[in-house]
Each structure stands twice: as C-alpha cells, then as structure tokens.
Amino acid sequence: GQQVMQIPQYQHVQEGEDFTTYCNSSTTLSNIQWYKQRPGGHPVFLIQLVKSGEVKKQKRLTFQFGEAKKNSSLHITATQTTDVGTYFCAGREYGNKLVFGAGTILRVKS
Amino acid sequence: GAVVSQHPSWVICKSGTSVKIECRSLDFQATTMFWYRQFPKQSLMLMATSNEGSKATYEQGVEKDKFLINHASLTLSTLTVTSAHPEDSSFYICSASHPKGSRGSYNEQFFGPGTRLTVL
Numbered sequence: 764g765q766q767v768m769q770i771p772q773y774q775h776v777q778e779g780e781d782f783t784t785y786c787n788s789s790t791t792l793s794n795i796q797w798y799k800q801r802p803g804g805h806p807v808f809l810i811q812l813v814k815s816g817e818v819k820k821q822k823r824l825t826f827q828f829g830e831a832k833k834n835s836s837l838h839i840t841a842t843q844t845t846d847v848g849t850y851f852c853a854g855r856e857y858g859n860k861l862v863f864g865a866g867t868i869l870r871v872k873s
Numbered sequence: 874g875a876v877v878s879q880h881p882s883w884v885i886c887k888s889g890t891s892v893k894i895e896c897r898s899l900d901f902q903a904t905t906m907f908w909y910r911q912f913p914k915q916s917l918m919l920m921a922t923s924n925e926g927s928k929a930t931y932e933q934g935v936e937k938d939k940f941l942i943n944h945a946s947l948t949l950s951t952l953t954v955t956s957a958h959p960e961d962s963s964f965y966i967c968s969a970s971h972p973k974g975s976r977g978s979y980n981e982q983f984f985g986p987g988t989r990l991t992v993l
Binding site: 808 | 907914981984987
C-alpha cells in the first residue's frame with residue numbers, strides 16, 4: 764500500500780537557524796498537505812500542494828511539491844520559538860485516503 | 874474557520890468497559906469524518922472513514938467490532954471502544970473535511986482537539 768516517509772524524525776535548532784523537513788511517497792500523489800501539531804494540541808492545516816513543481820510561501824515557510832509529485836519539502840527560514848511542534852506531511856493518491864508521514868519534531872533553542 | 878469538537882477530552886476507564894467518543898462539526902455539515910489514533914510522539918494512523926447514513930470504512934487491521942462507528946447525522950460521528958483494554962489507551966482524534974477549507978483548499982481536514990483514553 765501507499766507509504767509516506769518523512770525525515771528527519773527530530774531536529775533541534777538554534778533560534779534564527781533554518782529548518783527543513785522532507786517527505787517521500789512510494790506512489791505518485793494527487794496532492795500533498797502539510798499540518799502542524801503543537802505539543803499537546805491537534806494537527807492544524809497549513810497548506811495543500813496540487814501541481815507538479817509547485818512552490819508556495821507563507822511568510823517564513825516555503826513548501827515545495829516535486830516534479831514527479833512523489834516528494835515534498837517544508838522549509839522554515841530563521842526559526843522562532845513559536846515554530847516548535849511536529850510537522851506532518853500527508854499525501855493523497857488519486858481517489859484514495861490521506862496517508863500521514865511520521866512527522867518531524869522541531870525544537871528551537873532561544 | 875470550520876470548528877470540530879470532541880467529547881470527552883480525556884477519559885479514564887477500567888478494563889472491560891466501553892467508552893464512547895463524540896465528534897461534532899460545529900458550523901458546517903460533514904458527510905465524511907475520519908477517526909485517527911495517535912500514540913505518543915508518533916504519527917496519525919487512520920482507523921476508519923465515517924460516512925453519514927452508511928457503514929464506516931475500516932482500515933486494514935482495525936477491528937470493526939471493537940471500534941464501533943456511528944455517523945448518525947451530518948454533524949455527529951461517534952466512536953465506541955468496546956471492552957477496552959490497556960493496549961487501547963491512546964489519543965483518538967477525529968477530523969472532517971469542509972466543503973471549502975479556510976484557505977479555499979478543497980480536501981483540507983479540520984481536526985478535533987482529540988480524546989485521550991487511558992484504560993486501567
């Protein structure tokens with residue numbers, strides 16, 4: 764079945780440093796979504812990417828969808844303490860359910 | 874944005890008892906809701922897709938008779954963990970798709986706050 768791999772599992776950065784998490788699917792996706800879950804909270808939708816090679820920005824966050832629609836990345840520029848949490852990618856095959864990656868836990872040292 | 878609530882937020886029960894968790898979409902109608910299970914520091918595992926007015930679709934490995942799902946209306950889905958055991962202790966989260974998400978993205982899922990179940 765469809766698998767979504769996400770790396771790294773955990774990253775601890777100094778405030779102001781950049782952060783990137785990567786997502787790879789075993790199959791071609793119709794779209795990929797990114798969610799953020801704060802400690803003790805529930806996942807909150809960040810963005811959805813649909814088109815091959817798509818790049819979207821939200822302030823310091825940059826999201827990319829690969830040309831083959833099998834991988835994606837989330838890059839945070841100049842991390843802040845408010846960025847802490849777990850970032851999940853979730854990929855959807857055509858007509859299928861959403862499959863979540865394992866998540867990347869981000870910790871930011873001030 | 875769309876709001877999804879869950880009740881209770883936490884529950885502690887004895888082994889062998891049944892626990893019902895409610896998931897409600899507060900300001901929109903959700904024909905489809907999803908139930909996930911999340912272990913500490915792990916990802917969300919889809920358990921089942923709940924369809925209003927019809928039977929739920931369970932993921933492979935999820936026992937239908939153990940995790941009963943009822944989607945009685947367009948705003949309410951319930952998950953009942955029957956004869957709960959300590960290994961059922963987990964964080965259960967529901968989500969619903971809004972016809973048009975907060976950023977205009979179809980397919981965006983809105984998650985409830987989750988229910989932490991502890992079975993003694």
